[in-house]
Amino acid sequence: MTNYLIRRLFQMALVVFLAALFTYFLFNIAPGGPLTGLAQQQRRLNRDDLARLRAGYELDLYWPVRFSRWLIGEPRGPITIAGKPIFANVAVGCYLTRDAGFTKNTDGTLTPVAAGCDQYEYLSDIQKYHPLIKTSNGILRLDFGLSSVILRDRPVLELLKSRIGPTLLLMGLATLLSLIIAVPIGIYSAVRQYSRFDYFFTTISFIGSAMPVFFFGLLLILGLSVFPAELQSTVPWIPRLPPGFAVAVRDYDVASWLQNVSAGSLLDRLLHLVMPVAVLTFAYMAGWSRFVRSSMLEVMRQDYVRTARAKGLFERVVIVKHALRNALIPFVTIVVLQLPGIFAGAILTETVFAWPGMGRLYFDALNRSDWPVALSVIFIEAVLTVFATLLGDILYTVVDPRIKYS
Amino acid sequence: MTTAARIVPVRNRAEDATQENQLALIARRFLRHRLATASLILILFVFVASLFAPVITVFPRDAIDISSANRPAPPGVVDSQGRVHILGIDQLGRDLFTRVLYAARVSLSIAFAVVLVSETFGALVGAVAGYYGGGIDMIISRIIEFMLTIPTLPILLIISAILIKSDTVLPLPGFVTKTLSAVMLAPEREVQKVVVLILILIVFGWMGAARLMRGMALSESKKDYVEALRSVGASDVRIIFRHIIPNGLAPILVNASLNLGGVIVLASALSFLGLGVQDPTPTWGNILALSQSYMSQHPWMPLVPGVPLVIVSIGFNFVGDGLRDALDPRLKR
Numbered sequence: 249m250t251n252y253l254i255r256r257l258f259q260m261a262l263v264v265f266l267a268a269l270f271t272y273f274l275f276n277i278a279p280g281g282p283l284t285g286l287a288q289q290q291r292r293l294n295r296d297d298l299a300r301l302r303a304g305y306e307l308d309l310y311w312p313v314r315f316s317r318w319l320i321g322e323p324r325g326p327i328t329i330a331g332k333p334i335f336a337n338v339a340v341g342c343y344l345t346r347d348a349g350f351t352k353n354t355d356g357t358l359t360p361v362a363a364g365c366d367q368y369e370y371l372s373d374i375q376k377y378h379p380l381i382k383t384s385n386g387i388l389r390l391d392f393g394l395s396s397v398i399l400r401d402r403p404v405l406e407l408l409k410s411r412i413g414p415t416l417l418l419m420g421l422a423t424l425l426s427l428i429i430a431v432p433i434g435i436y437s438a439v440r441q442y443s444r445f446d447y448f449f450t451t452i453s454f455i456g457s458a459m460p461v462f463f464f465g466l467l468l469i470l471g472l473s474v475f476p477a478e479l480q481s482t483v484p485w486i487p488r489l490p491p492g493f494a495v496a497v498r499d500y501d502v503a504s505w506l507q508n509v510s511a512g513s514l515l516d517r518l519l520h521l522v523m524p525v526a527v528l529t530f531a532y533m534a535g536w537s538r539f540v541r542s543s544m545l546e547v548m549r550q551d552y553v554r555t556a557r558a559k560g561l562f563e564r565v566v567i568v569k570h571a572l573r574n575a576l577i578p579f580v581t582i583v584v585l586q587l588p589g590i591f592a593g594a595i596l597t598e599t600v601f602a603w604p605g606m607g608r609l610y611f612d613a614l615n616r617s618d619w620p621v622a623l624s625v626i627f628i629e630a631v632l633t634v635f636a637t638l639l640g641d642i643l644y645t646v647v648d649p650r651i652k653y654s
Numbered sequence: 655m656t657t658a659a660r661i662v663p664v665r666n667r668a669e670d671a672t673q674e675n676q677l678a679l680i681a682r683r684f685l686r687h688r689l690a691t692a693s694l695i696l697i698l699f700v701f702v703a704s705l706f707a708p709v710i711t712v713f714p715r716d717a718i719d720i721s722s723a724n725r726p727a728p729p730g731v732v733d734s735q736g737r738v739h740i741l742g743i744d745q746l747g748r749d750l751f752t753r754v755l756y757a758a759r760v761s762l763s764i765a766f767a768v769v770l771v772s773e774t775f776g777a778l779v780g781a782v783a784g785y786y787g788g789g790i791d792m793i794i795s796r797i798i799e800f801m802l803t804i805p806t807l808p809i810l811l812i813i814s815a816i817l818i819k820s821d822t823v824l825p826l827p828g829f830v831t832k833t834l835s836a837v838m839l840a841p842e843r844e845v846q847k848v849v850v851l852i853l854i855l856i857v858f859g860w861m862g863a864a865r866l867m868r869g870m871a872l873s874e875s876k877k878d879y880v881e882a883l884r885s886v887g888a889s890d891v892r893i894i895f896r897h898i899i900p901n902g903l904a905p906i907l908v909n910a911s912l913n914l915g916g917v918i919v920l921a922s923a924l925s926f927l928g929l930g931v932q933d934p935t936p937t938w939g940n941i942l943a944l945s946q947s948y949m950s951q952h953p954w955m956p957l958v959p960g961v962p963l964v965i966v967s968i969g970f971n972f973v974g975d976g977l978r979d980a981l982d983p984r985l986k987r
Contacts, residue, residue, distance in 0.1 A: 263800075271812065274812055274813065274816060275812070275816075277816065278812075278815065278816040451689070454968070454971055454972065454975065455968055457971070458915055458919070458967050458968040458970075458971040459964060459967070459968065460919045460922060460923065460963060460964065460967060461923075462922075462923060462926050462942070463942065463956070463960045463963060463964060466942070466946065466949070466956045466960065467956075467960070469949065470949065470953050470956065470957075474949060474950055474953045475953060477950075478953075585803075588805070589805075592805070592808070595807055595808070595811070595927070596807075596923055596926070596927070599927065600946075610808060610811075611811065611927060614811050614812060614815045614929070615815070615928065615929075622812070625808075626808060626812075629805060629808065633803060633805065637803060
């Protein structure tokens with residue numbers, strides 16, 4: 249087991265590194281970024297100003313160097329061993345770039361100039377152009393860098409801190425609710441296979457897993473917020489739920505029997521949770537109850553279940569102690585793999601309901617080309633996914649002692 | 655000679671008869687699944703309607719009706735020239751019925767293209783992995799596992815944010831864009847972006863088929879008939895294409911049908927988030943996204959693209975379920 253864990257940890261580190269490298273590379277070739285359109289907006293900027301601005305966003309460094317600085321915060325300057333700097337004159341970037349164009353000769357002819365670099369930047373120069381105040385310690389040391397658009401020049405960590413709470417609340421609640429609903433439905437559908445109950449819930453969960461969450465969200469907003477708002481003038485007792493955000497800005501009425509819900513109160517927060525939680529719960533519950541059902545059906549066919557019945561055990565004991573325990577083994581992995589999602593949030597649901605969570609933050613970051621924020625969210629998710637996979641595999645041995653890793 | 659000539663057609667007829675029986679059996683089993691049959695009819699209805707889109711509606715796809723004063727306007731509104739907009743007009747004054755029909759063309763062709771290519775590719779890769787086993791299988795299985803652990807939507811969003819928003823033009827063979835532009839009735843310039851989306855969705859969509867086919871190939875390749883084939887000198891290519899893949903085709907077909915629904919939803923989700931097919935090209939997702947901001951005044955608006963989207967998505971799932979029942983040889987009768 250120890251050997252297995254050590255090997256797994258190495259593999260996990262490799263996977264996280266590759267994922268980080270891949271996403272960093274993708275963002276590197278992405279159009280847009282903090283300096284888009286700057287040269288057009290401000291004609292008076294000369295080359296030196298532009299170079300300084302570029303250096304401010306580390307855009308002067310080559311991207312593998314930038315990646316290394318983003319990941320571990322190195323290199324920060326020349327590497328000294330025994331007082332002697334080594335690799336000091338290795339080029340790590342280009343401070344003054346030269347665009348492709350033409351130069352006019354004295355006789356009026358044009359000579360083409362290839363794009364290139366007028367002033368290279370060497371390892372020894374890093375401290376000059378990138379003073380330590382602005383450098384990041386590297387994401388591995390939990391320094392997520394600075395946001396470039398959403399909260400300009402403020403730490404990404406601030407954004408993450410403000411968004412993690414709502415996401416944990418929303419996703420945690422939805423996961424818990426769908427577990428509570430899905431497992432009993434799955435068991436009952438399997439035990440009473442082909443009964444009316446089974447047909448009904450199989451159909452419901454089919455619809456639930458095929459339903460686009462964003463449209464289901466819009467339907468809920470229509471049904472619980474837009475239509476009641478129109479009907480309330482004639483039928484004042486119809487409740488109207490708030491359609492978006494996590495808290496209200498000012499007090500509001502839900503229905504004639506529930507007036508003056510004060511903004512920020514517990515009731516207000518709960519009312520805002522209803523629709524997004526319903527959407528997520530419906531989607532998860534659908535998939536999970538089907539999984540539990542088929543897994544239960546598989547187990548109920550086994551010989552040991554027949555043996556248990558033949559021993560004369562109560563049906564309840566057979567189902568709970570013999571069948572369910574075995575049926576839940578594969579289900580554990582499914583639920584554990586869901587854990588990273590609890591932190592990363594649900595992009596579509598959070599967007600539809602304007603929920604201030606991580607998923608929406610990620611979407612905003614992509615839309616507004618705030619690469620440091622998007623990278624941080626992706627990196628966190630990659631790390632969590634890798635750990636969740638490991639946790640799932642370990643839990644597998646706990647719930648099923650027949651499986652051994654070596 | 656004469657006897658042989660007489661026997662051959664007789665045997666052929668007998669084979670045809672069993673073939674027909676097999677198809678009829680599958681069809682009969684499928685028709686017993688009432689929800690699947692109803693879904694198939696609804697999907698065919700949407701498909702045929704989108705096929706005859708230019709005939710059914712009098713409006714061009716992007717035509718802006720400036721005669722109507724209030725935009726968006728609800729379904730059934732009549733403009734100054736006396737033409738009825740069956741499903742209303744959008745915020746720019748375009749006829750929504752027309753746009754939803756053309757969007758069906760775009761969404762369905764994206765789904766069919768993605769599923770066709772990714773299932774074929776997945777089946778091939780899976781068959782190779784399962785048939786040869788060993789190192790090849792190890793590598794392919796690791797790749798599949800890795801791709802399956804990647805959270806799809808976040809990565810899809812990055813890639814489409816980069817590829818679809820940038821102006822770089824992919825070097826695509828002319829016949830691809832020409833065919834798709836004829837199928838979707840959209841200018842080639844717009845088709846470029848759609849092809850990018852199709853390629854992205856293929857990259858993230860082949861693993862399911864590969865896993866299914868790998869499992870089938872793994873168990874088939876150990877059977878005696880494969881050994882017999884090898885002993886009479888059949889090549890690996892022949893065994894894979896003529897025996898392994900046909901044997902594993904049923905679950906692939908089911909998976910393809912389920913995937914059609916999945917791809918339509920995923921493509922719509924990307925459009926809905928503004929990172930899929932962009933506005934002048936209509937898709938159910940981007941019509942839905944545009945309608946979101948007018949929802950409180952015009953509650954009918956999200957329903958116009960949403961209802962066909964839901965029908966087709968749920969429909970393909972039920973058809974897949976029906977196919978699974980129909981193709982399962984263990985259910986005799």
